[in-house]
Every structure is written in structure tokens, then in C-alpha cells.
Amino acid sequence: MNTISMLLKSMLFMGIIAGLLVLDLPTNLFQTSNQVSAQDSLGSSSPANSTAMAPSKPGSSVRPPASQKWGVNATVPSNIIPQDSSTTVWGKIRLGARGSVSIPNKDAGLLVQSGGETWRQYRMGPLVSYSGWIILAVIVLLTVFYFVRGRMKISAGPSKNKVERFKLLDRITHWMTAIPFCVLALTGLNLIYGRDLLLPIIGPEAFTAVTVAGKYMHNFMGFAFIIGIVLMIILWARHNLLDKYDLGWIKAAGGMLSDKVHPPAKKFNFGQKIIFWLVVLVGASLSYSGISLMFPFEFSPFQGTFAFINNFGSNLPTNLEPIHEMQLTQSWHAILSVAMIAVIIAHIYIGSVGMEGAIDAMWDGEVDENWAREHHAAWVAELKGEPEPKPYKGTFKSPESHVAHE
Numbered sequence: 315m316n317t318i319s320m321l322l323k324s325m326l327f328m329g330i331i332a333g334l335l336v337l338d339l340p341t342n343l344f345q346t347s348n349q350v351s352a353q354d355s356l357g358s359s360s361p362a363n364s365t366a367m368a369p370s371k372p373g374s375s376v377r378p379p380a381s382q383k384w385g386v387n388a389t390v391p392s393n394i395i396p397q398d399s400s401t402t403v404w405g406k407i408r409l410g411a412r413g414s415v416s417i418p419n420k421d422a423g424l425l426v427q428s429g430g431e432t433w434r435q436y437r438m439g440p441l442v443s444y445s446g447w448i449i450l451a452v453i454v455l456l457t458v459f460y461f462v463r464g465r466m467k468i469s470a471g472p473s474k475n476k477v478e479r480f481k482l483l484d485r486i487t488h489w490m491t492a493i494p495f496c497v498l499a500l501t502g503l504n505l506i507y508g509r510d511l512l513l514p515i516i517g518p519e520a521f522t523a524v525t526v527a528g529k530y531m532h533n534f535m536g537f538a539f540i541i542g543i544v545l546m547i548i549l550w551a552r553h554n555l556l557d558k559y560d561l562g563w564i565k566a567a568g569g570m571l572s573d574k575v576h577p578p579a580k581k582f583n584f585g586q587k588i589i590f591w592l593v594v595l596v597g598a599s600l601s602y603s604g605i606s607l608m609f610p611f612e613f614s615p616f617q618g619t620f621a622f623i624n625n626f627g628s629n630l631p632t633n634l635e636p637i638h639e640m641q642l643t644q645s646w647h648a649i650l651s652v653a654m655i656a657v658i659i660a661h662i663y664i665g666s667v668g669m670e671g672a673i674d675a676m677w678d679g680e681v682d683e684n685w686a687r688e689h690h691a692a693w694v695a696e697l698k699g700e701p702e703p704k705p706y707k708g709t710f711k712s713p714e715s716h717v718a719h720e
């Protein structure tokens with residue numbers, strides 16, 4: 315009889331416990347004095363929030379500890395497991411707490427980095443949509459410009475004379491930068507848009523081959539691009555310093571809006587100077603961020619940059635996790651490349667279909683003399699020992715005829 319009543323009592327006791335658990339009673343009911351609640355330890359973030367991503371159904375593969383599911387601290391005897399086994403452990407891990415590991419890769423001590431999710435959302439969302447719209451907008455604007463303005467002609471018509479504009483080394487340098495850049499741009503865009511645009515057209519096998527080949531080309535072409543930029547700096551930087559003709563060129567909108575307006579310029583006009591410095595500065599930053607991505611975790615470009623920027627009053631984080639550095643580097647690399655692709659599309663337009671006679675400069679190195687006088691009068695005057703022209707004083711639609719034609 316005694317045994318039966320004891321059995322009934324224990325069943326009742328267990329039933330009450332189970333009932334309390336199912337009814338989700340307050341956490342502190344089960345909290346002993348030496349246990350710290352997850353809420354206390356995590357400040358403003360509740361344990362419920364901290365496990366918002368984890369599936370809570372029993373039987374799921376990543377089940378949170380019972381303590382978090384039911385809001386009760388785990389009751390692991392502290393004399394058996396000496397570590398802190400309270401709920402705060404999971405909460406802290408979810409919020410990016412770093413543990414220690416004995417393997418050489420110390421970064422493995424970081425199990426969850428919430429910034430990764432933020433980065434993934436940016437990578438799959440705004441990066442894809444904004445980049446696409448920017449590139450598309452540039453193409454549409456140039457197309458509209460072409461149909462409204464037409465091809466920029468040599469106003470005086472082609473001359474019989476040619477002027478040497480770029481030597482062989484200049485042209486090699488240009489194409490050594492341009493060809494790799496185009497390959498880098500296409501293989502890079504494939505990484506963002508390939509799955510949506512190319513895969514449905516060419517199928518998975520061809521797409522895999524193209525993407526793998528593209529990845530290797532992207533890595534190797536980067537070095538040719540870097541060499542090209544270094545050579546460009548050596549050969550052209552001195553021609554791209556500001557001079558007295560730039561203001562007139564800006565006021566005339568480069569003569570792009572009227573066939574009759576020809577602001578004089580030296581070897582490079584103001585527009586070309588902008589392109590040059592963008593290529594050099596953005597290209598350098600693209601190269602550095604690209605190398606950082608190629609050799610993961612070897613560089614920490616943002617930590618130092620943020621520390622430097624903080625000298626001017628900002629409060630950017632300077633203690634970045636290596637994985638956070640990689641995420642920022644990827645974002646920066648992508649933003650810069652889209653900006654540079656947009657600018658280079660405009661450059662390609664002007665250098666080819668947009669302007670009669672321009673491509674000759676980079677093709678055989680010689681340009682039509684009338685073209686040279688209309689676009690680079692000060693440079694031609696210097697070349698031929700003629701008096702230098704005055705800076706342009708008119709507007710973008712009222713010409714000043716100080717351009718001498720033969």
C-alpha cells in the first residue's frame with residue numbers, strides 16, 4: 315500500500331512539474347541564487363530575441379536548450395560541468411561572443427556573427443538592384459544623348475594631315491588597362507547577375523564552366539590591370555594636372571552640346587582628367603580591396619581606415635572581426651566596381667561611337683589635325699611651336715572662334 319501511495323505521489327509531482335513547464339511559468343521561479351538570467355546578462359536583448367533564428371520544435375536539428383525554449387535556466391549540476399552552463403552562454407554566442415579554441419584557426423572561436431546576415435541581405439538585395447539600375451541608367455542616358463546630340467563630328471571636316479597623339483607604349487598601356495578592366499567587369503558582373511541572367515539561357519553545365527573560368531580570369535587579370543594603372547600614372551599623370559584651360563572647358567561643357575563650341579585644352583581636357591584620376595584612385599582602391607578578397611583574412615583594410623577617419627571626429631568601430639573586414643571589403647569592392655563600370659561605359663562611348671576621330675588616337679596613335687585642333691588646341695600649338703590659344707571665355711552654346719583650321 316505504501317509503495318502504491320508513493321508511486322501515486324511521485325506521478326502527481328511529476329505531473330505538476332510537467333504542467334508548470336507547459337504553462338510556461340516565469341523564469342525566476344526556477345532560478346537559483348547562483349544562476350544569472352539571460353536577460354540580466356544580455357542587457358537589452360532578451361533570450362527570446364537572441365534565439366529568434368533558431369528553430370524551437372522538438373526534433374529539429376538545431377534545437378535551443380530547454381532553458382531557452384521554456385524560459386527556464388538549465389539545471390546542470392555545477393559540480394559535474396565546471397563551465398558556465400546558464401542560458402547566457404547561448405545568448406552571448408548568438409550575439410557574437412567569441413570562445414577559445416585549441417586549433418590553429420582562432421577565428422573558429424566565433425560561432426555566430428550576426429553581421430553576416432546583414433551583409434547577406436545587402437549582397438542579395440540593394441547591391442543587385444541598385445547596381446543594375448545604375449548601369450542601365452548610364453546606358454539609357456548615353457543612348458538618349460546619342461539620338462538627341464548625334465555623333466560629335468569634326469566641325470571643319472577631316473584634314474589631310476595627321477598628328478602623332480600616343481606612342482606605342484602609351485597605347486600598350488591603355489589597352490593593357492582597358493582589356494583586363496572589361497574582362498574584370500564582365501566576370502565580376504557574372505558573380506552578381508549570372509545566376510539570374512545567364513544560367514537560365516545557357517544551362518547549368520555551361521554556366522558552371524563559364525563561372526569557374528571567369529573566376530580564374532578575374533583573379534589573374536587583376537594583376538595586368540594593376541600594372542596598367544602604374545604605367546598610366548608614370549606616363550600620363552603630369553598631363554592630368556589642372557591648368558588654365560580647365561575652367562573654360564567646364565563652362566563650355568566640353569563643347570559636347572554644340573558642334574560649334576571648341577574650348578581649347580592641352581593634351582588632356584578637364585573631362586579626361588576626371589576620367590584619369592578616377593581610373594587611378596578608384597582603380598587603386600579596387601585593386602587593394604581585390605587583393606584583400608583574394609587572400610582572405612590577410613589584410614584588415616577597414617580597421618586602419620576607420621581609425622584614421624575617427625581622427626576627424628567620427629566614431630567608427632576599429633575593433634572589427636576578421637570576417638566583418640571581409641564583408642566590408644566585398645561591399646566596398648562591389649560599390650567601387652559598379653561606379654567605375656558606369657564611368658567607363660561613358661568613356662567607351664565618347665572614345666568610339668560618340669566622337670568622330672577619337673578612336674584613332676588609341677588605334678594607330680595618329681589623329682586628324684582638325685580633330686586635334688578642335689579638342690586639344692593648346693596641345694597642338696605646343697607641338698607645332700605656335701602661340702598658345704587663350705582660355706575659352708564663351709558659354710556652352712556661344713562659340714569663340716580662336717580655333718584655327720587649315
Ligand code: HEM
Pocket residue numbers: 479488491492493495496546582585586587589590593658661662665666672673674675676
Ligand atoms: C574598351 C573600350 C575603350 C575605348 C574604345 C577607349 C578609347 C579611348 C580613347 C580613344 C582614348 C584617347 C582619347 C584622346 O585621344 O584624348 C582613351 C583614353 C583613355 N582611356 Fe580608354 N578606352 C576604352 C577603355 C578604357 C578602360 C576600360 C579604361 C580604364 C579602366 C580606359 C582608360 C583611359 C584613360 C585613363 C584614358 C586617358 C584619359 C582620357 O582620354 O579619358 N579606357 N580611351
